[in-house]
Amino acid sequence: MKAIFLALSFLSGSIPFAYLLYRWFRGEDIRKKGSGNVGATNVLRSGGVGIGLAVAVLDISKAALPVYLALPQGREFAFACGLAAVLGHCFTPWLGFNGGKGVATYVGASLVSSPLSALAGLGAFLVGAVFSGMVSVGSLILVLAVPVASFFLYRSPGLSLLQALASLVVIYRHRGNIKRILQGRERKIWKGFM
Numbered sequence: 001m002k003a004i005f006l007a008l009s010f011l012s013g014s015i016p017f018a019y020l021l022y023r024w025f026r027g028e029d030i031r032k033k034g035s036g037n038v039g040a041t042n043v044l045r046s047g048g049v050g051i052g053l054a055v056a057v058l059d060i061s062k063a064a065l066p067v068y069l070a071l072p073q074g075r076e077f078a079f080a081c082g083l084a085a086v087l088g089h090c091f092t093p094w095l096g097f098n099g100g101k102g103v104a105t106y107v108g109a110s111l112v113s114s115p116l117s118a119l120a121g122l123g124a125f126l127v128g129a130v131f132s133g134m135v136s137v138g139s140l141i142l143v144l145a146v147p148v149a150s151f152f153l154y155r156s157p158g159l160s161l162l163q164a165l166a167s168l169v170v171i172y173r174h175r176g177n178i179k180r181i182l183q184g185r186e187r188k189i190w191k192g193f194m
Contacts, residue, residue, distance in 0.1 A: 005069070005070050005081055007084075009066035009088070012065065013066075013086060014094060015088075016094055016099060016100075017055050018030050018039050021054060022051065025047065026047055030043055030046065035187075037101060038100045039103070040055040041103075041135055059089065063085035063089075063108035063112075064109065066085055067112040075114065075154065075159050079109055082108070082162075086106050086170070101173040103139045103142065107121070109166070110146050114149075114153070117147075117154065117163075121142040121145045124141045125142040125145075127141070128142070129189065133188040133189050134187070136174055137181065139174065140170075143167035143171065147164040
């Protein structure tokens with residue numbers, strides 16, 4: 001039964017909403033726009049606030065729903081389903097196993113499995129993004145903050161470990177951003193909207 005939950009969570013996470021909505025509303029391939037990333041931030045910058053927010057909500061929901069359904073089986077297993085959804089998003093089979101960076105999906109999984117640590121992570125995101133001027137910096141701080149917050153708030157090493165594994169996936173998907181940050185070439189938040 002748990003294997004079925006995990007498989008369905010991966011499939012839920014693998015739905016490429018950024019690609020589908022951008023194709024539907026703009027008639028173009030989001031992979032050929034902006035950063036080329038199949039995620040909410042690129043859609044927001046390339047397609048506008050409305051479609052970008054829609055993608056963000058859907059990317060959050062595609063992890064939040066399976067985690068919510070798995071929650072009766074325990075917080076740790078619920079986030080294991082969230083990790084499966086993050087993997088599905090980042091390595092979607094529908095787009096040649098090359099999806100988005102997983103931040104919104106990670107947030108959706110965390111909001112349901114550990115809401116207090118998710119709120120701590122979102123607060124850390126805002127501080128990081130505002131002070132650095134970069135969404136990627138805020139995102140990286142978020143995924144570092146959530147497992148640490150969970151360790152102290154929920155006293156669950158298993159949950160923190162699973163969240164840390166999901167964080168490593170998100171960090172891996174941000175490797176290009178990390179390189180540009182170190183080189184001082186990462187795009188600032190306001191650049192995409194001016």
